[in-house]
Structures are given as C-alpha cells and as structure tokens.
Amino acid sequence: xxxxxxxxxxxxxxxxxxxxxxxxxxLYLFSYDTGKQLDRAYLLLFLFVNLAWVISCSLFSIYSExxxxxxxxxxxxxxxxxxxxxxxVVLFMxxxxxxxxxxxxxxxxxxxxxxLLLTRLLYIWIARYVDFEERLVKKVVILGYNDIxxxxxxxxxxxxxxxxxxxxxxxxxxxxxxxxxxxxxxLRDCLDYAIAHEVSEIxxxxxxxxxxxxxxxxxxxxxxxxxxxxxxxxNLLINRTMxxxxxxxxxxxxxxxxxxxxLGNKIKKRAFDLxxxxxxxxxxxxxxxxxxxxxxxxxxxxxxxxTQNRLGRDKKIIKVFKFRSMKVAExxxxxxxxxxxxxxxxxxxxxxxxxxxxxxxQFFNVWLGDMSIxxxxxxxxxxxxxxxxxxxxxxxxxxxxxxxxxxxxxNGYRGETKELKDVEGRIERDIWYMENWHFWLDVKIIFxxxxxxxxxxxxxx
Numbered sequence: 001x002x003x004x005x006x007x008x009x010x011x012x013x014x015x016x017x018x019x020x021x022x023x024x025x026x027l028y029l030f031s032y033d034t035g036k037q038l039d040r041a042y043l044l045l046f047l048f049v050n051l052a053w054v055i056s057c058s059l060f061s062i063y064s065e066x067x068x069x070x071x072x073x074x075x076x077x078x079x080x081x082x083x084x085x086x087x088x089v090v091l092f093m094x095x096x097x098x099x100x101x102x103x104x105x106x107x108x109x110x111x112x113x114x115x116l117l118l119t120r121l122l123y124i125w126i127a128r129y130v131d132f133e134e135r136l137v138k139k140v141v142i143l144g145y146n147d148i149x150x151x152x153x154x155x156x157x158x159x160x161x162x163x164x165x166x167x168x169x170x171x172x173x174x175x176x177x178x179x180x181x182x183x184x185x186x187l188r189d190c191l192d193y194a195i196a197h198e199v200s201e202i203x204x205x206x207x208x209x210x211x212x213x214x215x216x217x218x219x220x221x222x223x224x225x226x227x228x229x230x231x232x233x234x235n236l237l238i239n240r241t242m243x244x245x246x247x248x249x250x251x252x253x254x255x256x257x258x259x260x261x262x263l264g265n266k267i268k269k270r271a272f273d274l275x276x277x278x279x280x281x282x283x284x285x286x287x288x289x290x291x292x293x294x295x296x297x298x299x300x301x302x303x304x305x306x307t308q309n310r311l312g313r314d315k316k317i318i319k320v321f322k323f324r325s326m327k328v329a330e331x332x333x334x335x336x337x338x339x340x341x342x343x344x345x346x347x348x349x350x351x352x353x354x355x356x357x358x359x360x361x362q363f364f365n366v367w368l369g370d371m372s373i374x375x376x377x378x379x380x381x382x383x384x385x386x387x388x389x390x391x392x393x394x395x396x397x398x399x400x401x402x403x404x405x406x407x408x409x410x411n412g413y414r415g416e417t418k419e420l421k422d423v424e425g426r427i428e429r430d431i432w433y434m435e436n437w438h439f440w441l442d443v444k445i446i447f448x449x450x451x452x453x454x455x456x457x458x459x460x461x
Contacts, residue, residue, distance in 0.1 A: 009126070013119060014063045020115035021053055022046075041098040045089075049108075052088040056081040071127050075120055082113055138163045141194060143187060143214075144205035145170035145179060152203050152231055153181060166197065191217055194226050201227045259437045260400060268439055273373050277366040285360060292323055292357065299348040302328035305361060310378035313401045318370040320378055320402075321361035325349025356453050362404045374442040375403025376430035387423055394423075397430040407433035407441075410448035 057063065060077040067073045086109060093100055140156060142149045145168040156163050167182040169190040175183055184193055187206075194202060202221060207230065208214040218228040259265050293304040305321055312318040326344040345353065352358040365371040371378070376397040379387075388394045408414075408429035413422065433441070 010063045010068050013068070013123065014057070016119050017057070017116065018050070018053065020119065021049060021112050023115070041096065041100070044096070045092065045100070048092050049085075049089055052085050052092070053081075056085040056088070059084065071124060074123065078116060078120060082116060138200040139166055139198060140164065140201050140203060141166050141184065141190065141199055142168045142181075142203045142205065143170075143190060144168070145175055145183060146205055148231055149203075149205045150180075152205065156203075166199065169193075187211070188213065191220055194221065195224050199226055201229060203229050203231055205231050207232075256431075256435050258399065258434060260434070265437070269372065269437075269442070270369075272439070272442065273366050276373055277363045280360075280363045281367060285363060288360070292352070292360075295348050296324060296346075300327055300346045309381055310402065311381060311384050311398055312370055312378065313398060315398065316370075317381075318365065318378070318402075320371070321364055323352055323358040323361060325352050325358045354456075356449075359404055366404065370401070372401040372403045374406055374433075374445045375400050376406050376433070377409060377426075378402035390420065391424055391427060393431060394427055397427060397434070400430075400434050405445060405449040406430065407445060410445055410452060 060081045061067050062074065062077045062081055067077050089109065140163055142152060142165070149168060153165055153168075156165055165181050167184040168179060169185055169187050170183055171186050172183075184190075190202065193199070202217075204214060204217075206214060208218075214230075221228050260269065296304050303324055306324040306326075307319045307321055309317050310320045325346060326342075326349055327346060349358070362371055366373055384395075406429075408426040411429055413426040413429060
C-alpha cells in the first residue's frame with residue numbers, strides 16, 4: 001500500500017508543532033518588553049526550547065507510524081512529550097540562574113500548550129474523515145508453509161507495524177506441524193479468500209514455473225487490486241545474505257547494500273560536509289589555528305602541522321593534516337602507533353590529543369573533498385599493508401571516504417589498537433556504517449563524538 005499521502009500528515013503536524021513553539025515565543029517578544037528580544041539569556045532559551053521539544057518528541061516517538069496513526073497513542077504521547085518538555089525548560093531556567101519574566105512563562109510555555117491542544121483537536125477532526133488506522137492496515141496472506149514463508153512472516157510482523165498477517169495457504173499433506181499463523185486452506189482457496197477478506201498483498205514462496213496455477217492467480221488478483229509478490233530464496237544459490245538491485249527490469253544481486261552509491265545520498269553527504277567544514281574553518285579555525293600554532297612552536301621545535309600519506313576512497317593516496325603533537329624524530333617513527341605514556345608526545349601534544357584538537361586541520365581535508373566528517377578513520381599505509389593480510393574484509397572500508405570521526409570511534413574503538421580483535425571490531429563497525437548510512441546517523445555520530453570529548457575517553461592519548 002502506498003503510504004506517501006499519509007506521511008504528508010506526519011510532516012504537517014511535526015511542522016505545525018515546531019512552528020507553534022516558535023510563534024508562542026515571538027508573541028511574547030511583541031506583546032511585552034521588546035527590549036528583551038536581544039537579551040542573550042532569552043536567545044539561549046529560544047535555542048534550548050527547540051532542542052528540548054525535539055528531544056521530547058523523539059523519546060516518545062510522536063511522529064512514528066506506530067504512534068501517529070493511532071489516535072489514542074498520539075494524544076497520550078503528545079501529553080507526555082509536553083510535560084517532559086516543560087520539565088527540561090524549567091531545569092534549564094533553574095541552572096541558568098536568570099530571572100525570566102513570568103509573562104514569558106505564561107505566554108510562551110502555556111501558549112504553546114494551548115496551540116498543541118488546538119492542533120490535536122484538528123488531528124481528531126481529520127482522523128474521523130481519513131480513518132488512518134483502517135486505511136493503513138495491510139492484510140497479507142502467504143502462499144506456501146515452508147522455511148522461507150515462516151521467515152517472511154517473522155520479518156513482516158517485526159518490521160511492518162501496520163501489517164496484519166492472516167495466515168498461510170498450503171496443501172494439507174505438506175503441513176507437518178502447528179503454525180504460528182493459521183493454515184487457511186489449499187493453494188486454490190487463496191483467491192476466493194483474498195477477495196472476500198480484502199487482502200492487500202499475497203506473498204508467494206512458490207514459483208510459477210513449478211505451479212502454473214500461480215500465473216492465473218496473479219492475473220485475477222491484480223484485477224481485484226491485490227498485489228502478488230514472489231519471494232525468491234536466494235540462499236538456494238548463495239549461502240549468505242544478499243541485496244537486490246535492479247538494472248532496469250533485471251534483478252542484480254549484490255553482496256551488501258551501499259546507500260552512498262546512490263547519487264542523491266552522495267550529494268546530501270557532500271553538501272553537509274562542505275557546509276559543516278566551511279563553518280568550522282570560518283568561525284573556529286580562523287582564530288584557533290594561529291593560537292595553537294604559537295603554543296606548539298613555543299613548546300617544541302619543528303613544524304606546526306604534521307602530514308601523513310594515508311589511503312582514501314578507492315585506493316587514492318591522500319595527505320591527512322594534523323597539528324603536530326610529537327617531537328620531530330627519525331623518518332620511520334611516524335608509522336609507529338602512539339601508546340599510553342609515549343615519550344614522543346610533547347606536553348602541548350598530550351593536551352591536543354586528549355581533547356582531539358590535533359584532528360581539527362582535517363576539516364581542510366573535508367573541505368578539499370579528500371575526507372568526510374563521518375566515515376572510517378584513515379590508517380597509515382603500513383598499517384593497511386599489515387592488516388589486509390590477516391583480517392577478512394579489511395579493505396572494504398575504503399569504498400568510502402575516510403572520516404574525521406566514525407561509528408567505530410564513538411563505540412569505543414578509538415586510538416591505539418593493542419590486539420588484533422581491536423582492529424577487527426573497528427572494521428566490523430566501519431562496514432556496518434557503510435551498509436546502514438543515512439543522514440541522521442552522521443548527525444548522531446557528531447553529537448556522540450562531542451559528548452565523548454567532553455566526558456573524556458580512556459583511549460585518547
């Protein structure tokens with residue numbers, strides 16, 4: 001079933017809620033002392049209330065399908081999110097130690113609650129005519145009670161929250177056990193049942209070449225607006241999970257899914273990298289680089305920057321920039337990993353490495369297009385030559401641009417790799433990132449990176 005028209009309602013209400021929050025704030029500015037509109041405390045609070053509302057909505061999954069399209073769940077989750085939002089804002093005002101106007105509290109916070117109430121009444125009115133729940137429930141039956149049929153049933157019940165699995169159709173002599181879903185009849189009973197019970201989709205684990213009746217079933221089903229989907233068990237051919245793409249109408253099997261091979265995702269990621277790195281370079285590095293450069297030169301002799309050849313995407317050799325954090329040593333010393341209490345690290349270098357400030361020049365690499373904000377961390381060339389011989393799938397990580405930070409790093413695999421299992425854990429998470437990338441995963445990694453820096457990491461040396 002096509003759910004795009006209904007996803008528009010999800011976007012509409014999420015937009016209305018965020019707009020209501022900001023409108024309530026602006027109403028305060030124009031209704032009372034307008035001199036406060038430039039007050040730093042009120043501007044900080046303005047940013048915080050937006051963040052608090054987004055966090056509250058996320059925690060209670062207000063706009064997810066499971067919640068949004070069920071009226072009772074949506075209203076209940078909205079109330080919970082609003083009260084959590086109030087608590088977060090009150091905590092902020094308490095710790096910020098600033099005397100905010102009572103008029104602000106009434107107009108902004110309670111006004112926002114009032115607008116939320118109106119939008120929920122609008123939702124109830126719309127739901128009466130659209131009937132979200134009934135229209136979004138997809139009724140499914142499965143042809144063939146076998147291992148792949150049971151797997152399809154488990155996947156649909158776990159992932160498709162608005163799918164109702166009515167049961168299986170299978171010849172009686174082939175059923176040798178009790179099933180989780182009922183056996184509704186023989187194969188030839190399927191069409192009549194599907195039409196009578198308004199089934200949306202029929203999943204067939206049986207192929208037309210093995211049963212010619214399935215050609216007839218597919219044609220009659222489509223005439224009655226029932227989709228028929230044939231499930232191919234590729235494990236009969238290849239004993240591993242596969243990803244299916246299409247070259248026009250020809251199915252193509254891939255070993256793994258790679259979201260960043262799609263042009264739209266490439267543009268999204270590059271645009272984000274370019275905007276983010278430009279902001280960091282203009283607003284942070286423009287004044288911080290000269291300060292750090294002076295401190296490094298004052299602390300020890302040698303260049304301010306350290307550059308090293310590393311392997312980038314698709315076997316491309318790139319020069320990675322860092323602030324120098326070690327004493328200038330012999331030629332091959334740069335290929336030796338930094339260890340705890342390493343005597344090569346300078347006093348200033350120890351601070352730079354602990355706070356990850358030594359990595360900041362890599363934003364120039366991002367801006368030039370050699371690296372990304374998030375991705376697998378680039379390893380020295382000699383490390384690649386060593387580990388690609390002993391770790392399976394090691395070089396797969398180089399299908400992506402290397403990153404300043406990555407999924408492996410925010411999950412504890414940062415810094416020195418003391419044992420082979422440490423490198424294996426890093427590679428496993430790099431490949432997971434490549435197969436599961438989406439824009440918000442990058443945002444999550446950035447927030448976790450900042451959090452880990454503030455908290456302090458054991459391997460940051």
